Amino acid sequence: MNNEFESSGGEQNIAQGDHAIGGQIRIYSIPTGELVEIIPMENEVEHEKNNDENQIIRKQESSLQESGEERQESEQSLMDEKNSSSLSIKYIQHLTAGSRNVKFALVITIVIFFAVDFGFQQNISYFLLFILLCFLGLLIAREHVLEYRIRKGLFGTNRTEARELIDFIIKNSDNLDFTDSNGNLRRALLPEAKDTAEEYVSSTLGEEARA
Amino acid sequence: MSIDQNDRLTSAISRAFDILLMKYPTRTGLGLVLGSCITVVVQLFEPGLRAINFMNFKAVPWYGWLPIGLFTMHIPTVISTFRQKSIGNDLIDQAIELIERGNFSKAEKRQQYRLLIEKVANAAALKQEFQRELKSIEKSLAAEGKTP
Numbered sequence: 221m222n223n224e225f226e227s228s229g230g231e232q233n234i235a236q237g238d239h240a241i242g243g244q245i246r247i248y249s250i251p252t253g254e255l256v257e258i259i260p261m262e263n264e265v266e267h268e269k270n271n272d273e274n275q276i277i278r279k280q281e282s283s284l285q286e287s288g289e290e291r292q293e294s295e296q297s298l299m300d301e302k303n304s305s306s307l308s309i310k311y312i313q314h315l316t317a318g319s320r321n322v323k324f325a326l327v328i329t330i331v332i333f334f335a336v337d338f339g340f341q342q343n344i345s346y347f348l349l350f351i352l353l354c355f356l357g358l359l360i361a362r363e364h365v366l367e368y369r370i371r372k373g374l375f376g377t378n379r380t381e382a383r384e385l386i387d388f389i390i391k392n393s394d395n396l397d398f399t400d401s402n403g404n405l406r407r408a409l410l411p412e413a414k415d416t417a418e419e420y421v422s423s424t425l426g427e428e429a430r431a
Numbered sequence: 432m433s434i435d436q437n438d439r440l441t442s443a444i445s446r447a448f449d450i451l452l453m454k455y456p457t458r459t460g461l462g463l464v465l466g467s468c469i470t471v472v473v474q475l476f477e478p479g480l481r482a483i484n485f486m487n488f489k490a491v492p493w494y495g496w497l498p499i500g501l502f503t504m505h506i507p508t509v510i511s512t513f514r515q516k517s518i519g520n521d522l523i524d525q526a527i528e529l530i531e532r533g534n535f536s537k538a539e540k541r542q543q544y545r546l547l548i549e550k551v552a553n554a555a556a557l558k559q560e561f562q563r564e565l566k567s568i569e570k571s572l573a574a575e576g577k578t579p
Contacts, residue, residue: 307552322460329464333471342474345493348467355463359456362448365441374438376548377541379527380446386523386551398556408552409545412434 307408308370310396311388315366319359326356373412385409435537458504466500523551 330352337344369375376385389396389408400406432440453459470493473480480488530543 318457322457325464365445369441377544382544389555393555408548
């Protein structure tokens with residue numbers, strides 16, 4: 221193997237002394253200061269280009285998202301309007317309005333009990349207060365359960381509830397407004413909620429899974 | 432949870448609430464308030480009530496007044512159970528009985544009840560509309576009768 225270095229002279233290394241290579245670069249190539257200036261400039265141009273592209277993409281995405289959200293909101297509001305106009309919702313509103321006075325009376329009684337207990341030094345049974353508080357809790361819980369059943373479209377699908385709702389419709393047929401704001405007939409019950417398992421599958425795997 | 436299970440569970444909870452609240456929460460609540468108020472009043476005015484000879488108010492414990500309050504408020508419930516057993520419409524009662532006796536699955540039964548309620552609501556809406564039209568015709572006829 222021939223280890224001799226052949227050179228025509230042009231590329232001969234003429235550097236000598238300490239930091240010779242660094243000095244050679246400084247002599248024959250671009251000064252390091254300019255290099256430092258040029259590299260960021262190139263980077264900035266690329267970065268600006270990328271930024272512009274990203275901004276355009278972001279704008280398009282946000283406009284798409286906004287239009288999607290608007291559509292969803294309008295659909296949701298339409299659904300809400302339809303749902304709020306059902307007779308079963310009127311029924312729960314009627315029930316809530318009826319029990320509001322009872323709740324108020326219960327709270328007033330509890331307050332009076334405390335006032336009598338502390339003010340008049342009378343030994344009011346705390347068990348009585350407990351009963352009243354329990355009743356208040358039961359009243360609120362019952363309303364929530366009924367509202368849940370109505371919202372899920374389950375209310376009125378057994379003998380007792382069907383009787384209750386029919387009774388309400390017949391008794392209040394003179395006062396109830398059977399038409400909504402568009403003049404269409406209100407529906408009596410909300411549509412049945414989809415099977416939760418089916419909802420889970422469709423939400424995780426999309427519409428294709430259902431198909 | 433499937434819709435059948437959801438229906439069964441919430442229906443059972445709702446029924447339990449109905450039992451605890453004695454079917455009519457408003458009446459029960461007001462009965463409890465009345466009973467509690469009587470308890471407090473009796474306790475507060477005990478010295479004065481002692482003067483009444485024919486009645487011993489102290490013999491009734493604090494919880495004794497609650498059933499009295501509840502019963503007082505539920506008198507209309509007692510009367511209504513004797514007076515009206517059904518909704519008052521034979522056709523609706525028959526329809527409910529048919530749905531109950533029919534050999535339907537749970538989903539079918541729910542659907543049948545939904546249909547029944549929708550039909551009742553539609554009939555009530557038509558009746559209301561008919562009555563409104565009737566009133567407007569009567570008014571117009573009355574107005575025509577007044578004008579010479």
